[in-house]
Amino acid sequence: MSKAQLVAMARKDLEYGRNGMQDQADSIHKVPIENYYDQARWEGEKEKIFRRMPLMLATTAELKEVGDYKAMEAAGVQVIITRTRGGGIKAFVNMCSHRGARLVDEGCGTAHRFSCPYHAWTYNPDGDLVAIYSADEFGDINKQDYGLTELPSLEKAGLIWVTLDPKSTLDISLFLSGYDSLLAQFGFDNWHYAKNQRVEGPNWKVAYDGYLDYYHLPILHRETFGTEIGNKANYYSWGPHTHMGRPDASYEEFENLPDEEWPTSRLVAGVWTIFPHISIASFAGGGRSVMISQLFPGATPETSYTNQIFLMEKAPDTDALKKDAKQQFEFLKYVVQEEDYATGIALQKNLNAGVRDHVLFGKNEGGGQRFHQWVDALLETSDEDLPKLFETG
Ligand code: FES
Ligand SMILES: [Fe+2]
Numbered sequence: 001m002s003k004a005q006l007v008a009m010a011r012k013d014l015e016y017g018r019n020g021m022q023d024q025a026d027s028i029h030k031v032p033i034e035n036y037y038d039q040a041r042w043e044g045e046k047e048k049i050f051r052r053m054p055l056m057l058a059t060t061a062e063l064k065e066v067g068d069y070k071a072m073e074a075a076g077v078q079v080i081i082t083r084t085r086g087g088g089i090k091a092f093v094n095m096c097s098h099r100g101a102r103l104v105d106e107g108c109g110t111a112h113r114f115s116c117p118y119h120a121w122t123y124n125p126d127g128d129l130v131a132i133y134s135a136d137e138f139g140d141i142n143k144q145d146y147g148l149t150e151l152p153s154l155e156k157a158g159l160i161w162v163t164l165d166p167k168s169t170l171d172i173s174l175f176l177s178g179y180d181s182l183l184a185q186f187g188f189d190n191w192h193y194a195k196n197q198r199v200e201g202p203n204w205k206v207a208y209d210g211y212l213d214y215y216h217l218p219i220l221h222r223e224t225f226g227t228e229i230g231n232k233a234n235y236y237s238w239g240p241h242t243h244m245g246r247p248d249a250s251y252e253e254f255e256n257l258p259d260e261e262w263p264t265s266r267l268v269a270g271v272w273t274i275f276p277h278i279s280i281a282s283f284a285g286g287g288r289s290v291m292i293s294q295l296f297p298g299a300t301p302e303t304s305y306t307n308q309i310f311l312m313e314k315a316p317d318t319d320a321l322k323k324d325a326k327q328q329f330e331f332l333k334y335v336v337q338e339e340d341y342a343t344g345i346a347l348q349k350n351l352n353a354g355v356r357d358h359v360l361f362g363k364n365e366g367g368g369q370r371f372h373q374w375v376d377a378l379l380e381t382s383d384e385d386l387p388k389l390f391e392t393g
Contacts, residue, residue, distance in 0.1 A: 010254075022364060063083045065110065198305055204296065243270060289313070
């Protein structure tokens with residue numbers, strides 16, 4: 001079914017490519033400038049979006065084996081994700097139940113026990129408190145009441161979602177709106193984790209707007225990506241999540257093939273955004289790879305940071321491939337840092353100056369329009385009404 005959906009999108013991209021058309025939203029959309037710097041709104045976004053929506057925090061490739069873990073900070077919450085003895089994953093607040101120390105330093109690793117660096121209380125990857133240091137002198141507590149604080153999580157399509165609110169009842173599958181079955185076509189469960197690198201940027205929405213935008217490609221990136229790719233996008237949405245294809249007459253060569261014979265690796269090219277903060281884009285240097293950009297609000301409304309997680313279909317196994325892959329990652333950091341985010345940081349200063357009241361998203365920028373509409377809707381939706389919002393999409 002999902003392959004058929006990929007082919008249906010490619011057929012539309014083909015038709016648009018032949019006719020010189022592209023996706024058009026109904027109208028031009030205005031976004032108030034203060035949405036990009038207002039402190040109260042920004043706090044609301046952190047609370048109602050980053051602390052309430054499932055976030056794609058990790059990839060299966062980063063913690064494949066039993067005992068592997070990933071520790072990271074996400075929107076101010078320190079999180080640890082573990083691969084448990086049963087082979088599944090669990091997510092916890094990275095916080096010792098004794099007096100709150102951070103259990104594990106940030107990064108990926110392997111551990112069958114987590115011993116707190118402060119007073120050595122020890123937990124297993126299932127989050128159970130298994131040992132208390134000098135237990136007799138400490139006094140009696142019921143260990144079962146002092147396991148780690150678990151967070152809702154779901155592993156699908158080789159990607160791992162975590163909701164930062166331990167009390168959240170929002171069904172992560174409902175939030176995904178079927179999009180995970182499309183993402184599954186990549187086959188990320190079997191891919192290789194290559195690298196993670198960080199880039200500092202402007203307000204998270206200024207930065208994210210760029211990932212939903214092909215309009216700027218041949219202009220801002222003319223020296224790096226070049227102009228071949230064009231400036232036109234076709235947007236395909238599942239709930240708040242949007243895939244970007246583009247008008248592409250070169251699909252003609254597959255036109256008369258049955259769906260199953262269209263090459264999947266070609267069909268999943270383009271950009272896959274996962275609301276509210278992920279973009280997945282395909283590259284070829286050193287072998288087939290994706291850059292997964294994971295954005296988080298920074299310390300102030302004007303700042304954000306992005307983890308660039310690189311997965312490769314196969315681990316590069318020759319020096320030449322390794323060198324090509326390394327160059328590809330460095331190149332992409334350069335493009336994002338020196339072109340996208342340098343532009344965004346200077347743009348942010350203009351927004352903060354408050355001399356105009358709105359910015360524009362054209363009819364050719366429907367993906368950005370839809371993203372801002374979802375942000376607005378979530379800020380106004382109560383916890384009780386969230387399921388309804390995703391059911392109606
Ligand atoms: S804070 Fe972890 S053992 Fe004391
Ligand atoms: Fe860009």
